[in-house]
Amino acid sequence: MKCAVVVFPGSNCDRDAFHVLKNVFGLDCHYIFHEDRFPPDEFDLIVLPGGFSFGDYLRAGAIARFSPVMESVREAASRGRFVLGICNGFQILTESRLLPGALLRNDGLKFVCRDVYIKVVNNRTPFTCLLEDGQVLRIPIAHGEGRYFIPDDQLREDQIVFQYCDEHGNVTEDSNPNGSCFNIAGVINEKGNVLGLMPHPERCCEEILGNTDGRKIFESLLSYFTRRHDHEAN
Amino acid sequence: MRRIEDYGLSHKEYQHILEKLAREPNDVEIAMIAVMWSEHCSYKHSRSSLRRLPTKGPRVIQGPGENAGVVDIGDGLAVVFKMESHNHPSAVEPFHGAATGVGGIVRDVLAMGARPIALLDSLRFGDLSEPRVKYLFGGVVSGISFYGNCIGVPTVAGEIYFHPCYAQNPLVNVMCVGLAEQRHLKFSKAVKSGASLLLVGSLTGRDGIGGASFASETLSRESENKRPCVQIADPFMEKLLIEACVEAAKLDTVLTIQDLGAAGLTSACSEIAAKAHKGVRIDLSCVPVREKGMSPGEILLSESQERMLLVVEKGEEERVKSIFKKWGLRATKIGEVTDDGFFTALYDGKIVAQIPAALLTEAPLVQLDPVALKPVNSSHVEIPMPNNLEEIFLEILASPNICSKRYVFEQYDHMVGTDTVLRPGHDAAVLRIKGTSKALAVTADCNPFYCSADPYVGAQIAVCEAARNLIVTGAEPLALTDCLNFGDPDKPEVAYQFEMTIDGLRDAVTALNTPVVSGNVSFYNETETSRVHPTPIVGMVGLIEDASRICSASFKNPGDVIVLLGPMSADQRLCEYTRLIHKIENILPPTIDLELEKRLQRCCLNAIKYGLLNSAHDLSEGGLAIALAECCILGGIGAVCELCSDSRADFLLFGEEQSRILVSLAEENLQRLIQLAKNENVPIAVLGRVMGDRLVVKLNGRKLIDQPVRKIKEVYESSLQRLVNQ
Numbered sequence: 001m002k003c004a005v006v007v008f009p010g011s012n013c014d015r016d017a018f019h020v021l022k023n024v025f026g027l028d029c030h031y032i033f034h035e036d037r038f039p040p041d042e043f044d045l046i047v048l049p050g051g052f053s054f055g056d057y058l059r060a061g062a063i064a065r066f067s068p069v070m071e072s073v074r075e076a077a078s079r080g081r082f083v084l085g086i087c088n089g090f091q092i093l094t095e096s097r098l099l100p101g102a103l104l105r106n107d108g109l110k111f112v113c114r115d116v117y118i119k120v121v122n123n124r125t126p127f128t129c130l131l132e133d134g135q136v137l138r139i140p141i142a143h144g145e146g147r148y149f150i151p152d153d154q155l156r157e158d159q160i161v162f163q164y165c166d167e168h169g170n171v172t173e174d175s176n177p178n179g180s181c182f183n184i185a186g187v188i189n190e191k192g193n194v195l196g197l198m199p200h201p202e203r204c205c206e207e208i209l210g211n212t213d214g215r216k217i218f219e220s221l222l223s224y225f226t227r228r229h230d231h232e233a234n
Numbered sequence: 235m236r237r238i239e240d241y242g243l244s245h246k247e248y249q250h251i252l253e254k255l256a257r258e259p260n261d262v263e264i265a266m267i268a269v270m271w272s273e274h275c276s277y278k279h280s281r282s283s284l285r286r287l288p289t290k291g292p293r294v295i296q297g298p299g300e301n302a303g304v305v306d307i308g309d310g311l312a313v314v315f316k317m318e319s320h321n322h323p324s325a326v327e328p329f330h331g332a333a334t335g336v337g338g339i340v341r342d343v344l345a346m347g348a349r350p351i352a353l354l355d356s357l358r359f360g361d362l363s364e365p366r367v368k369y370l371f372g373g374v375v376s377g378i379s380f381y382g383n384c385i386g387v388p389t390v391a392g393e394i395y396f397h398p399c400y401a402q403n404p405l406v407n408v409m410c411v412g413l414a415e416q417r418h419l420k421f422s423k424a425v426k427s428g429a430s431l432l433l434v435g436s437l438t439g440r441d442g443i444g445g446a447s448f449a450s451e452t453l454s455r456e457s458e459n460k461r462p463c464v465q466i467a468d469p470f471m472e473k474l475l476i477e478a479c480v481e482a483a484k485l486d487t488v489l490t491i492q493d494l495g496a497a498g499l500t501s502a503c504s505e506i507a508a509k510a511h512k513g514v515r516i517d518l519s520c521v522p523v524r525e526k527g528m529s530p531g532e533i534l535l536s537e538s539q540e541r542m543l544l545v546v547e548k549g550e551e552e553r554v555k556s557i558f559k560k561w562g563l564r565a566t567k568i569g570e571v572t573d574d575g576f577f578t579a580l581y582d583g584k585i586v587a588q589i590p591a592a593l594l595t596e597a598p599l600v601q602l603d604p605v606a607l608k609p610v611n612s613s614h615v616e617i618p619m620p621n622n623l624e625e626i627f628l629e630i631l632a633s634p635n636i637c638s639k640r641y642v643f644e645q646y647d648h649m650v651g652t653d654t655v656l657r658p659g660h661d662a663a664v665l666r667i668k669g670t671s672k673a674l675a676v677t678a679d680c681n682p683f684y685c686s687a688d689p690y691v692g693a694q695i696a697v698c699e700a701a702r703n704l705i706v707t708g709a710e711p712l713a714l715t716d717c718l719n720f721g722d723p724d725k726p727e728v729a730y731q732f733e734m735t736i737d738g739l740r741d742a743v744t745a746l747n748t749p750v751v752s753g754n755v756s757f758y759n760e761t762e763t764s765r766v767h768p769t770p771i772v773g774m775v776g777l778i779e780d781a782s783r784i785c786s787a788s789f790k791n792p793g794d795v796i797v798l799l800g801p802m803s804a805d806q807r808l809c810e811y812t813r814l815i816h817k818i819e820n821i822l823p824p825t826i827d828l829e830l831e832k833r834l835q836r837c838c839l840n841a842i843k844y845g846l847l848n849s850a851h852d853l854s855e856g857g858l859a860i861a862l863a864e865c866c867i868l869g870g871i872g873a874v875c876e877l878c879s880d881s882r883a884d885f886l887l888f889g890e891e892q893s894r895i896l897v898s899l900a901e902e903n904l905q906r907l908i909q910l911a912k913n914e915n916v917p918i919a920v921l922g923r924v925m926g927d928r929l930v931v932k933l934n935g936r937k938l939i940d941q942p943v944r945k946i947k948e949v950y951e952s953s954l955q956r957l958v959n960q
Contacts, residue, residue: 009562010470012386016652019668033560050650052384055470111379113647142383142647203649208666208781210655 001225003029004043006073006089008064013050013086013202020202021047025218034067040075044225045082048073048089050142050200060103060145061091070096082126082221083194087143090186090196099189099196100159101150107179111144115211116177118185118199119165122158125188126224127195127217136169137162137213139199141177146198148180148187155187162186162197241268242447247598254593262531262579262587267594269497269535270504273450273757276597279723280755283602283736291749293712299509300421301345301493302412303751305713307777309670312416314348317356317409317678317717317773319756322448323464324406328373332406333381333467337539339410340387341493344476345542347420347483348412351651352665353382354678355392355408356717356771360401362634362957367396370404371958377467378408379645384469385476389646390654390663392678396634399686403759403766407717409773411676413667414483424489425510427573428548431503434558434565435475435541438498439524441465442537452722452758471540471563478561479542487550494541500534500594502543503569504577507591514591516569518581530581545571604733605726610687612821617806623883623938626815627859628949630888633814636856637953638867656786659868661703661852666781673781675709678773681855684823686767687808689731691823693738693770695892698831699854700774701746705835706850706895708785708842709776711746716753719769721760728757731768739770745828746835748774785842787851788868794848794924795901796865796873798858800834800894801917804885810855811888824892830916831893837914838895846903846910853894859887859931859939861896866929867947874930875922883933898924 005018014031022029032038032046034053053064064070070092077083077098085093093099106112115138120131131137162185166175176183178198186197201214238248241264251259251267259267273279289297295312296304302316320335340350355378360367382389387410442465482488490510492502499521503514518533528536544565546554551567558565572578577594579587620626630636643658655673656664662677679700685692701711718735721728743750759766778784789796805824812818841847849869853861866873879886899907904920911918929946931939 010384010473012384012473012650016650019652023668051386052470052473055384055468055473057470110376111383111645111647113383113649114644140649142649144383200649203652206652208655209652 001027001044001222003027003045003047004032005029005047005049006032006034006069008034008053008067010053010055011049011051013200017047017049017086017202020205020218024205025222032069034069037068037072040072040079043076043081045084045221046073046076048085048092050087050089053088053092060088061095064092065096074098077194080193085196086200086202087198090198091145093194093196098194099187100154101148101187103145104147104149105145106147112177113142115139116141116199117165117167117175118162119169119171121163122161125161125192125195126221128161128220129224130220131216134169136165136167137216138211139201139213140203141199143198146178146180148184150181156190159187159190160184161188161195241265242272242450243268247271250598254590262534263589265531266500266534266587266589269447270500270594271597272447275497275501277755278597278600279602279757282599283733286736286740287750288740288743289749289751291713291747294749294751297749297751298753301342303713303715304346304419305751305775307672310416312414312419313674313775314343314346314412314414315409315715315773315775316342316752317407317715317771318754319717319719320406320408321403321719321756321759324374324404327464328370329377330467331464332374332377334465334539335406335408336378336381337467337472338495339408340385340472341542343410343412344479345420345491345493346412346414347418347491348414349480350387350410350412350476351653352411352663352676353387353389353408354676354773355389356678356680357392357394358400358405358682358769359396360398362396364401367401368958374404374406375642375645381467381469383647385473386650388648388650388654390648390665391658391676394639394642395682397682397767399764399767402761402764405719405759405766405769407771409678409715411775418483420483420490422490422506422509425506425512425545425571426489427512427571429489429571430546430548430551430567431514431516431569432544432546432551432554432565433521433541433568434544434563436468436471436538437522437524438533438536439538440528440532440536443532443535450758452760454761465537465539468540474561474563475540475542478558478563481557482544482554485554487547488554489545489547492543494543496537498534498536504591504594506545507577508595513572513574513576513578514569515572515578518579520566520568522564522566530579530586534579602723602729602733603726604730607727607730610820610822615818615821617812617816617818619882619884623887627887627939630810630814630856630860631863631946631949632953633810634954634957636810636860638951639954640951641955641958655784656707660787661706664707664778664784671781673778673784675704675707675776675778677703678771679703680769680771682767682769683808683813683819685769687821687823689734689768690738691826693735694742694826694828696770696772697739697742697746697748698826698892699852700772701748701835702852702895704774704776705839706785706787706852707778708783709778710839711748711774711776713749713751714772714774716750717771718755719759719766720757721765723757735768735770742828745832783842783845785847785850787865788849789865789871789873789898789924790848790869792871792925794898795904796875796898796921796923797907798894798896798919798921799838799911799916801891802879802919803891804881804889805891806885807889809857809888809890811884824890826892833914834893834895834916837910837916841907841910846907847897847899849898851896853896855890857888857890862931863929863946863950865896866943867950870943871924872926872928872943873922873924874926876932877921878934883938886933887938
């Protein structure tokens with residue numbers, strides 16, 4: 001699986017995502033600068049990393065969506081390539097309308113950095129195929145604008161992939177760190193190849209960091225890709 | 235013309251200028267000299283005392299004198315670090331004051347050719363019940379959060395204390411730690427004549443002019459009017475600077491890098507010239523400015539943030555410029571290095587200033603005139619024995635000086651970079667170094683109450699505690715940076731506190747072999763009615779050779795034996811208990827025995843290296859009871875301890891005797907630990923076991939504390955937020 005990590009000015013989790021893909025999973029990984037374009041089939045996975053693209057002084061992701069690289073991302077997505085937006089990457093995906101909804105200022109009005117629990121509510125996606133529905137992951141968040149908002153009728157239920165929950169998997173108000181509607185932590189597009197989530201799976205993929213729950217998302221993707229690839233080869 | 239005093243210069247200093255120049259300085263020149271000779275830039279009150287501090291060691295690559303200290307950690311790598319204050323700006327404009335404080339120290343580390351990898355903040359505020367203190371606290375924390383989060387450098391550790399002496403003068407000290415390949419380190423000595431000076435980053439504006447002078451005065455009612463002296467923070471620009479500078483530092487043709495901080499271009503250019511024994515010639519007409527009509531003096535003294543000066547081999551400018559262009563940054567040649575030793579500034583083809591660079595950087599020193607303070611006398615102080623120790627335990631646990639700072643550190647991204655192994659809330663933060671088997675431990679410490687009662691002992695304890703905080707993670711302390719916060723040094727009692735602090739630091743640093751490689755002095759932290767306690771904050775960095783052997787404070791396994799390394803005594807000395815419960819501050823602080831401290835630290839470090847320990851935690855504020863509570867809270871597991879002693883129960887539980895570490899270990903390792911302690915002549919006592927879900931402490935068979943861990947965790951973790959919201 002050939003991967004790309006997009007670097008916007010102000011991205012700051014680009015090196016973290018790159019490290020996980022390359023050094024933890026041993027994948028062929030490349031940085032793509034925001035001004036560059038790439039052929040739509042060049043990469044199997046494109047990661048839009050966390051950070052503060054263009055400073056996010058306006059609205060998170062609002063400027064980044066105009067970057068030339070986003071045209072290539074859009075085209076790659078339309079051709080079924082995997083796109084994973086983490087934190088600021090998720091914000092950029094909603095700003096670009098590659099994902100529905102919007103990410104607003106946290107209801108507590110403060111930046112929040114801590115471990116939270118999320119529950120897998122749709123394991124029929126390439127990003128969650130090795131997980132069980134209802135499975136709970138411990139995963140770090142670090143954001144000031146992570147309150148997911150979408151009108152009731154604009155999201156199919158199966159587009160909700162992760163919900164904030166307590167450690168036992170109960171989706172409660174107390175376990176919602178930012179006021180997201182329906183405790184939504186991650187959503188996928190209708191086609192099922194573009195996932196955005198506020199939590200940071202790349203921050204919990206190594207034993208030394210005390211948590212490897214994030215691995216399962218990357219492993220799912222790898223497994224799905226390998227199966228599809230083998231299938232196509234046959 | 236303005237009078238000499240308006241520039242903050244004394245007549246004696248002006249005479250010195252006349253002698254050295256052999257003429258009258260013009261308006262631009264005198265403004266430059268005045269700012270460079272401000273306390274903030276010149277260290278004129280502190281420089282001769284600072285020479286007493288040990289600064290050398292086998293691992294020290296660069297001690298004080300450059301932008302930051304540099305220490306060898308093997309594998310061709312170096313750790314680069316420094317701490318700096320931004321107290322005065324934060325007192326009038328907390329958000330941008332604190333934010334630009336982060337920006338400034340990050341650029342110091344960047345200037346050495348390192349990538350910043352961690353930030354630590356040491357903060358001091360008044361009593362949180364005061365509305366203005368709440369405003370300052372909220373502003374400072376959100377300023378740090380705003381800036382640090384955006385630039386993608388994790389804020390991994392720090393400390394906060396509250397005391398009325400900081401109500402008018404909050405302290406905001408920020409430490410930055412960077413990692414560099416040794417071959418890419420940049421030093422001023424590499425500067426050559428003919429090399430080009432490139433100004434990179436933000437435009438030069440009118441903000442922050444006079445910031446250095448402002449920081450060299452005591453605060454007064456008029457300080458509010460100095461708000462324009464505070465610079466505006468642009469962390470996005472800083473993030474771009476980080477990426478571009480890290481890339482540029484890899485080029486050998488970039489000879490050196492200098493941060494533009496206090497006194498802006500004047501300081502950056504004169505530092506480069508003076509340190510390399512060269513001169514500089516710059517054309518101010520080339521400096522990209524934010525607004526029209528800026529005078530040469532304004533351009534020279536602007537403290538606009540997010541700017542750096544690069545000294546680049548002549549003819550190699552375009553290559554460097556292309557790196558900055560890639561990140562959307564301006565890089566403009568504004569002049570070159572010369573042989574003549576002069577700082578020459580031109581504007582519209584005319585010379586507007588020409589002064590020997592060394593004159594700017596070598597302000598005449600001011601002799602301190604210390605008068606010894608009467609030592610604190612505790613002999614007549616009687617502390618009544620309370621009968622509600624369990625309530626007192628919960629009260630101390632909730633004290634803002636003791637309770638968890640989770641409310642604050644959860645507003646900081648402390649994980650970005652995916653290196654944070656031990657997060658905030660531990661004795662020290664630990665960061666693994668990717669591509670090696672190593673990790674770094676970092677901490678910042680200072681108990682200002684001890685320092686107020688006895689500055690000499692307080693300073694020693696600050697060093698020892700910092701080292702102990704590293705030791706308990708399994709790290710060997712390498713070196714330290716300090717940020718010395720005091721009142722007006724012209725006042726004899728402040729001078730005395732300062733001198734005693736330096737002696738205390740020197741003695742502890744010598745004993746523990748942790749040289750001072752960088753630092754900062756902040757004087758004038760006082761108003762007409764209040765003065766800060768002497769607050770020498772010690773930031774220390776330690777090395778863990780084997781990152782698989784990192785130890786933490788949390789109790790881990792039911793059945794593990796809980797052991798106290800160090801003395802069990804319970805002297806009636808200054809501690810959070812006497813301050814909070816009995817309102818007694820004016821008694822002697824705990825004593826410190828540097829030899830015992832050394833042996834204790836060696837004993838604990840070896841025990842961790844041999845894999846004997848499952849947890850280790852420094853005993854500090856709140857004493858044994860609070861340390862036990864913290865180990866339980868962090869581990870989410872209970873403990874039962876039985877103490878046997880004739881001492882007073884209150885001081886046994888809450889006394890802050892130094893040189894103590896609380897550890898837990900499997901029973902089968904106990905004999906080896908006892909042997910280690912015996913070899914080092916370190917007192918050792920078995921206290922109890924990790925078990926259950928309650929913390930139980932008994933003395934001579936009588937229960938003193940019996941509380942569910944869930945409850946003490948709730949008290950410990952919710953207290954600060956409750957105080958803020960009250």
